[in-house]
Amino acid sequence: MAVATTHVACNSVMKHPKLGRMPPANxxxxxxxxxxxxxxxxxxSLLEIEPPDHTRLRRAAMRGFDRNSIAAMAPHVSRTTDxxxxxxxxxxxDILEHFATPLPxxxxxxxxxxxxxxxxxxxxxxxxxxxxxxxGRNYSxxxxxxxxxxxxxxxxxxxxDRRKTPIGDDxxxxxxxxxxxxxxxxxxxxxxxxxxxxxxxxEASVHTIAHAINLLAHHPERARLLHPTNxxxxxxxxxxxxxxxxxxxxxxxxxxxxxxxxFTAGQTVGCLLGSACHDDALWPDADRxxxxxxxxxxxxxxxxxxxxxxxxLARLELQIVLPLLxxxxxxLKIVEPPEIANRYHFHAVQRLMVET
Numbered sequence: 001m002a003v004a005t006t007h008v009a010c011n012s013v014m015k016h017p018k019l020g021r022m023p024p025a026n027x028x029x030x031x032x033x034x035x036x037x038x039x040x041x042x043x044x045s046l047l048e049i050e051p052p053d054h055t056r057l058r059r060a061a062m063r064g065f066d067r068n069s070i071a072a073m074a075p076h077v078s079r080t081t082d083x084x085x086x087x088x089x090x091x092x093x094d095i096l097e098h099f100a101t102p103l104p105x106x107x108x109x110x111x112x113x114x115x116x117x118x119x120x121x122x123x124x125x126x127x128x129x130x131x132x133x134x135x136g137r138n139y140s141x142x143x144x145x146x147x148x149x150x151x152x153x154x155x156x157x158x159x160x161d162r163r164k165t166p167i168g169d170d171x172x173x174x175x176x177x178x179x180x181x182x183x184x185x186x187x188x189x190x191x192x193x194x195x196x197x198x199x200x201x202x203e204a205s206v207h208t209i210a211h212a213i214n215l216l217a218h219h220p221e222r223a224r225l226l227h228p229t230n231x232x233x234x235x236x237x238x239x240x241x242x243x244x245x246x247x248x249x250x251x252x253x254x255x256x257x258x259x260x261x262x263f264t265a266g267q268t269v270g271c272l273l274g275s276a277c278h279d280d281a282l283w284p285d286a287d288r289x290x291x292x293x294x295x296x297x298x299x300x301x302x303x304x305x306x307x308x309x310x311x312x313l314a315r316l317e318l319q320i321v322l323p324l325l326x327x328x329x330x331x332l333k334i335v336e337p338p339e340i341a342n343r344y345h346f347h348a349v350q351r352l353m354v355e356t
Contacts, residue, residue: 044192060183064174104205113170204244210349211242243300246274
């Protein structure tokens, strides 16, 4: 398939109204009865639908991501970070297992006002469902995804039945109010949105935290980069230099002309975000990690109508987590080169061994 590799090209493809995430009807298989629940959730997923349904549902989902709601999460992020650091093993350990993975999972459950002890189950269900979008998908992967989708749906149905009405300022209550107001059209649409946000709300953050630790652990100017006056720029450079997702696809709905290229309806176009974020036209010497460079908008969280809803929460996590981690563990060092997972579109750290 054609692949956009520059910042301008990826930006153009992802924002074009004649391209989208929803596959054309003639490319959708109906011979997947073993994926009944998974497909039903996907039918309502913000990640897969297009306007006008997408416009309505995204507007409803955005209501809980206002500035005050995100800022209110800061104490939770700090406490979770401290608690995980308190439990660091002695000697050499995998910081992905003991920190980068559990932290965003716990934070997103707190954002929804779900109990912390459900976080491991959410992580397991999410991993099984996200595997559907990876290379190597097979019947076994599909069965696990369906089982996870059923378990996830059953759990959330129970939570919603017990709450009955919105109970506070948490994100789940915000979505429940949107359902009550009619902005979310059905209980299935609500559950699909919750599952998408829980899945997407931690997966990218896991990889970004791990990459950021790897980039900063041995940096000679780390203290300066983590100072309150520089931390926002440092986080943006971490996102640009090691974006958590390397590839997103778009389907062409109508014949279209983009940047001297002709595309016909039915084609698929790839947006190589990893390449776009290393575009020398915007970032001179882009393969150099430089948090002090001039700050420019990057595509680490996508752009257009399908841009990541949780980007503001992910940025908040990083701006709190990184200074706190290195202030409490100033001697943290990486003792083995990071292992990068062989995955289709996630730029995922699989193992990062450290000593503190």
